[in-house]
Each structure stands twice: as C-alpha cells, then as structure tokens.
Amino acid sequence: MLATEHLIEITYLMATALFILSLKWLSSPVTARRGVWAGEAGMVLAIAGTLLHKGIVDYKWIAIALVLGTIIGVPLGKVAMTAVPQRTALSHAFGALCVTLVGTAEFYLQAPNVPAFTMGVLSLEVILGALTFTGSLMAAGKLQEILPQRPITYKGQNLVNLGLLAIAIGIAVVLVRHPERMVLFPLMIIIPLFFGVMMIIPIGGADMPTVISLLNSYAGLSAAAMGFVLGNKLLIIAGALDGASGFILSVNMSKAMNRSFTNVLFGAFGQEQKTAAGATETRPVRSASPEEAAGILSAASKVVIVPGYGMAVAQAQHKVRELYDALTKRGIDVKFGIHPVAGRMPGHMNVLLAEADIPYDKLLEMDEINGDFPQTDVALIIGANDVTNPAARTDQNSPIYGMPILDVDKAHTVMVIKRSMGAGFAGIENPLYYMDKTLMLFGDAKNFVGSIVREIGGGHN
Amino acid sequence: MKLDLLTGLYVFMMAAFIGFEVIRRVSPLLHTPLMSLTNALDAIAVVGAILLAGEGKSTLATILGTIAIVAATSNIVGGFIITDRMLKMFKASGPRKP
Numbered sequence: 001m002l003a004t005e006h007l008i009e010i011t012y013l014m015a016t017a018l019f020i021l022s023l024k025w026l027s028s029p030v031t032a033r034r035g036v037w038a039g040e041a042g043m044v045l046a047i048a049g050t051l052l053h054k055g056i057v058d059y060k061w062i063a064i065a066l067v068l069g070t071i072i073g074v075p076l077g078k079v080a081m082t083a084v085p086q087r088t089a090l091s092h093a094f095g096a097l098c099v100t101l102v103g104t105a106e107f108y109l110q111a112p113n114v115p116a117f118t119m120g121v122l123s124l125e126v127i128l129g130a131l132t133f134t135g136s137l138m139a140a141g142k143l144q145e146i147l148p149q150r151p152i153t154y155k156g157q158n159l160v161n162l163g164l165l166a167i168a169i170g171i172a173v174v175l176v177r178h179p180e181r182m183v184l185f186p187l188m189i190i191i192p193l194f195f196g197v198m199m200i201i202p203i204g205g206a207d208m209p210t211v212i213s214l215l216n217s218y219a220g221l222s223a224a225a226m227g228f229v230l231g232n233k234l235l236i237i238a239g240a241l242d243g244a245s246g247f248i249l250s251v252n253m254s255k256a257m258n259r260s261f262t263n264v265l266f267g268a269f270g271q272e273q274k275t276a277a278g279a280t281e282t283r284p285v286r287s288a289s290p291e292e293a294a295g296i297l298s299a300a301s302k303v304v305i306v307p308g309y310g311m312a313v314a315q316a317q318h319k320v321r322e323l324y325d326a327l328t329k330r331g332i333d334v335k336f337g338i339h340p341v342a343g344r345m346p347g348h349m350n351v352l353l354a355e356a357d358i359p360y361d362k363l364l365e366m367d368e369i370n371g372d373f374p375q376t377d378v379a380l381i382i383g384a385n386d387v388t389n390p391a392a393r394t395d396q397n398s399p400i401y402g403m404p405i406l407d408v409d410k411a412h413t414v415m416v417i418k419r420s421m422g423a424g425f426a427g428i429e430n431p432l433y434y435m436d437k438t439l440m441l442f443g444d445a446k447n448f449v450g451s452i453v454r455e456i457g458g459g460h461n
Numbered sequence: 462m463k464l465d466l467l468t469g470l471y472v473f474m475m476a477a478f479i480g481f482e483v484i485r486r487v488s489p490l491l492h493t494p495l496m497s498l499t500n501a502l503d504a505i506a507v508v509g510a511i512l513l514a515g516e517g518k519s520t521l522a523t524i525l526g527t528i529a530i531v532a533a534t535s536n537i538v539g540g541f542i543i544t545d546r547m548l549k550m551f552k553a554s555g556p557r558k559p
Contacts, residue, residue, distance in 0.1 A: 019502050020479060026495055027486040029551040036545045039502055043537055050508040056515030061527045065514060069534020076535060077542025084493060084543065091500050091540060094532040101532075102509045105525040109518055117466055216496055223506050228469050230509050236469060237476040242503040244480030249492060340489060347492030351547050359554035365489050 004052055011049030012234040018042030019238060023245075029360050046234060081355045082312055085344035086143035089212055092219045093136035099222045100129035104189065106229055112180035119179050121228040123172035127192045128222035134196030136215050142200070143208060143344060151204040164195040205344075206386075210253040212345050214261070217246025249346045256340035256366075258392075258403035285421065288439040290448060293415055294455030296439075300377035300413075303327060304369060306337045306406055307349055310383020314445035317356040320382065323449050324358055326456045335362050337369035337379075337406050339387035370407050379411035382445050385418075389430045400428060414438040417448050494547045501540025507533035 018038045025035030051062070079087045103126040107114065114122070141147035168191045171184050203211055224239025226232075254261055288296075297303060305324070311317060327334050336358065342349040350363050364372075373379065381388055390409045391398040408414055409432055416433060418440060432438060441448055487495050510533055513526025 015505070019505075020483065022498065022502065023480070023483045023487070023495075026491060026498060027483070027488065029488075029491065029548070029553070032491060032494065032548045032551070033545060036498065036541060036548060039498060040541050043502070043505065043541075046505055046508055047511070050511050053512060053515070055512065057517050058515055058523075061514045061523055062511055062530060065510075065527045065530035066534050069531040070538050072531065073535035073538025073540075074542065076539030077546070079543070081547070084497070084547075087539070087543065088493075088496055088500065091497070091536045094536050095500060095503050095506065098504070098506050098510055098529040098533040098536075101525040101529040102506065102513060105513050105519075105522040105529075108521055213496070216500070220499070220503055223503050224473060226506055226509060228466075228473075230512075231469075232509065233469075233472050235505060235509065236472050238502050238505040240473050240476035241480040241484075242499045244477050245484045245495060245499045248481065248484050249496065252489070252492075338489075345493060346496065347489055347494070350490045351493045351550070354547070354550040354552070357550075357552070360490055360551045361553050363490060 004054055008049040008052055011045045012232075015042035015046035015049075016234055016237050018045070019241065023241060081351055083144075084351065085208065085212060085348060086140045088345060089136045089140035089143060089215065092212070092215045093133050093140065095219045096129045096132035096136060096222060099219075099226050100126050100133060100189065102226060103129060103229065104185075107185055108182075111182050111185070114175075114179035116176050118229055119176045120172070121225045123175060123188060125222050125225035125229055126189055127168050127172065128218050128225065130189050130192035131196035131199065132215055132218040132222060134193045135200050135211075136196075136219075138197055138200035139208065139211055139215060142203075142205065149205040152201045157198075157202055161195065161198050164191055164198065168192050168195065206341075207257075207259075209341050209343070209345050209348075210250055210257065210259070210261075213246050213249035213253055215246070217243050217250060220244070220246055252340060253346060256404060258400070283434045285433055285440050286436075286438065287442055288415070290441070290451035291455050293439065293441055294452045296413060296415070297327060297332075297378055297380070297452065298330060298456055300332055302333045302372075302376050303378045303380060304335050304337050304372065304376045304408075304411065306339075306379060306381045306384050306388060306408055307353065308339075308342050308382065308384025308387065309344060309349075310385075311445055312343065312349070312352050312383070314383060316382060316445040316449055317352050317358075319446050319449040319453065320353075321356040321358055322453045323456075324362075326453050330456075335364055335369065335372070337366065337408075338363055339366050339384070339406055342384060342387060366404060366406055373407045373410040376411040378413045378415060379408040381408060381414065381416045382449070383417070385430055386428060388432055389428065391428070391431055395431075398428065408432065409435060409437075412437065415441055417441045417443065417445050419444065490551070491548075494544050497540050497547070498544045501537050501544065504533040504536035504540065507537065 019042050022035045022039035025031040103122050142149050171188045175184055220239050220242025224236050227235030227239055324334050338349050388406050388408045392400045392403040392405045414437055507530055510526045510529035513522045514530055517523055
C-alpha cells in the first residue's frame, strides 16, 4: 500500500525535474526539441503514476476522456502557423476550464466543512480559472476575427470591471469564513466568468501580445492554486513555472510597447490616438517601381528586412525567402530585424519566418540589430508601420512617444512596401514616409516582392 | 496527501524563482514555442482531474472530472505537437544547398 504511494511521489518528482530541464533546453534552438521530449516524458510519467493511485475505482471515464481529449488535441496541434496565437488563447481557455471544473468538484465534495486555508486557495483557483476561461475565449475570438477587433469602450467601464472583481473577492472572503453558505459558490464562478468577457472587450488587436501573455500567467497561477487545494507539489511547481513564464512575457511585451500593465488593461489603446490622427497631411512622397527597387537592392552590400504582421496577412513570407535567397546569392548580407511585438503574440514573427525556411541566425531582435542600421545600405520594411515610426524617439506629442522602435531611419536608403498612404493600424502618422531617403513601394506585399525577385533574376534558377 | 501551507509556499516560491531564472534565458526567437510548451506542461492539472473522474466520490465529481480530463488532454496533445512542429522549422544557416 505504502509502496504505491511512494512510487507515485517518485514519478511526480521525476516529472518535476524533467519539466525544469524541458524549459532549460528550450533556451537555444539547438537543444529545444530535446526540451519537448523531456516535457513529454515527464507528462507520461506523471499520468502513469496517477493511474496507479489506489483510490481510483473506475477507469472507464478516465479512458474515454483521455481518448476524446487526444482526438480534439491532434487537430489543435496541426493548425497553420498564422493561427498559432488564437490556438494558444484557446488552449489557455481549456487549461483554465480544467482548473475551474476541478475546483468546483472539490468544493462540493468537501462542503460544508471546508477548512479556511483550502477555501481560500480554492476561491483563488476558481476566480482566476473562470476569468481566464472566458477572457481567453474572447481573445481567441478577436484573433480569429469572429469578434470585432476594435476596442469597445463605454463610460465607467473600469469602475464596472473593478466592481465585478471586488464582488467576487468579497464572496470569496465570506465563503472562507462561512463555507456552509454554499449558495454563494455558483456566484463566485459566474461573476468572474462575466468579468473575463468585460475585461477583454476594451482591448484592441495591437495589445493582444500583452493580453495573451497575461492570460498565460493567470492560467499558470490558477493551476498552482489548484496544487495547494489538492496538496500536490508537482501542480504547484508546473503552475509556478507557467505563471513565471507568462509574467516575463507580459513584462517584455508591455516594455516593447512602452505601456504599463494597468495601461493595457484599463486604458483602451484606441482612445488615445484621437488627438494625433486629426492632421492628415498631403506632403509629397517618393515612390518607386519594382525595377528601381531591384536595382537599388542589387547594388547594396548590406540589407535589413523589417517584417510586420502585414507581411503575414499578405502571405508574403515565402516570396520574402526568395528575395533573401536571390540577394544572398549575389553576396549581399541580408538580415531581419524583428520587433518584439511584430505579430500577434510574443515571438510569432520568428515562427512565420522560420516556416518560410529563413535561417534563425539571420533573425535579430531589436536591440541586436539597431546598432547596425547606420551601416545598412537598404532597410526594406514589409507590412510594418508603428514599430518603425521615428516619432516615437523625437515627437513628445506622439501617442507612441517613448516606445522602443527599430531605427530604420538611420539606414542609407529606406524602402517601404505598403498598400497606400492610409494611416496604419493605430492611425498614427509616420514621418518616416516623408523623408528624402525613403522610397514608397505601393502594392500588395506578396506581388511586389515577387516582382522585385523577378527583376533581380535570381529567384527561380 | 496533506500539504501544509508553509511547505506549499516554499515549493511555490522556489519554483517561481527557478522559473524566472530559466525562462529569462529563453531567446525571444523562441517565445511562441515557449508559450505553447508551458501551456502543455501546465495541463499537468490533468492528474487532479483523473483522480476526480476515477474515485467516483459523487456523480458531479465524476462528470466535472471527465470534462476536465478532456480539456487538459487536448492541451497536452495539441501543445506538444505544435511546439515540436514549430521547433522543427528553426534551422541555422550553416552549409545550405546552392
């Protein structure tokens, strides 16, 4: 009897070690796949250990659920790389759902005699779980463009949201003192479920990378709380690791946008620009044809390509790879400058470029590439706008003032592929387009890059 | 399996510190796979759900536990598959075919 229990604990201990190794190996692309194997091994061990538990009397439902979960999980693992952000949001929702359901079941098993400590962490578990569940579903909906991406705001929104959260916490406090008031429990789930929806409504598409990371952190913390409820150290550790990871990523993302957490959550981005968007000038810009662009690119010795989400929307990454190949073949040094918020979630742009077979050592982060721009002959911007806006450095009145940007304006020549002169995603004027060294390449990113490649004549042979 | 609050907090704190130190070293290049991997690992919550679904303490617990297993398992399976798919695509330039 005792032996089984120890055996289970040993599998959990080994799983813990494997999980930490898994994250450690993820630090470099060379060892990263080993990290996945370590994670899988830890998971299999922990599940096998759990199945040995002597308290389990019936394996029927477990087996059915494991099979069903696998059937749902496989297609979710095979989505297109452009759809990874919404898949990730959806998986945060699933994780939070699991935690909330387990918490609910645990409450009704123990009520009305729930010890104060258990009730406290259980409340934390279901409140975080419930708001992460609906919040993540909303985020997934916005990313999948089922729901409107525009922030929806109304007067007193923050007051309503904070009020909802305060009520949920108030109920939790009452339940800790009087767990026999079981009628309150459903309210403690319903209100955070509602709060999760209200929390995401005012958040616009540009803030999604931060929000996804934050929801990731909540999902982790709710799982850790569940570990406290069940007295399971493996769960506490896995939850803490996930929570830490989400927290680090959210801090990174807010820094990259020069915003604070509170600003992202409570200050819908869409409202701030209204002051700046008013003055649309009709200053002259210089435009160029694919032939001219190809000529300048072929004559360069150092080129930096700056891709934005617009490149992914236009499905231009494979054409960009052809351009990379054509230029590299001519002995031109080509690198990619990646802004932390390029894409719809942290690191998304790197995945999209890696999928197009661009070697990862050519993908440089903002801090690494910024020193190179003064020695760069051509900076080619494809589908990126705000992250290249020099107003962020110079114009104190700009809504994005202070946001770290890629210093493309320091390159000798700047080329921007863009559909039209219309203002960008956030509706902010970009003075870069009016500089003397800037050439605007008007057209669809995929077609335009394709034409440049044909002109250079190295793409297909 | 009882766990007192203090031991739990010690475990949580240590894990959070290890998490910060290990994850800070993950290159921004791999932040998307990082998120999908931690998501899969987080689905270890399935162990709690398995006990609920198997112990048969109440019908409600069995039902909720079963649904929870489905949700967590889909995260485990989907999360590991997509993480590996992404990581497979990251190649160094090295000697490339002409």
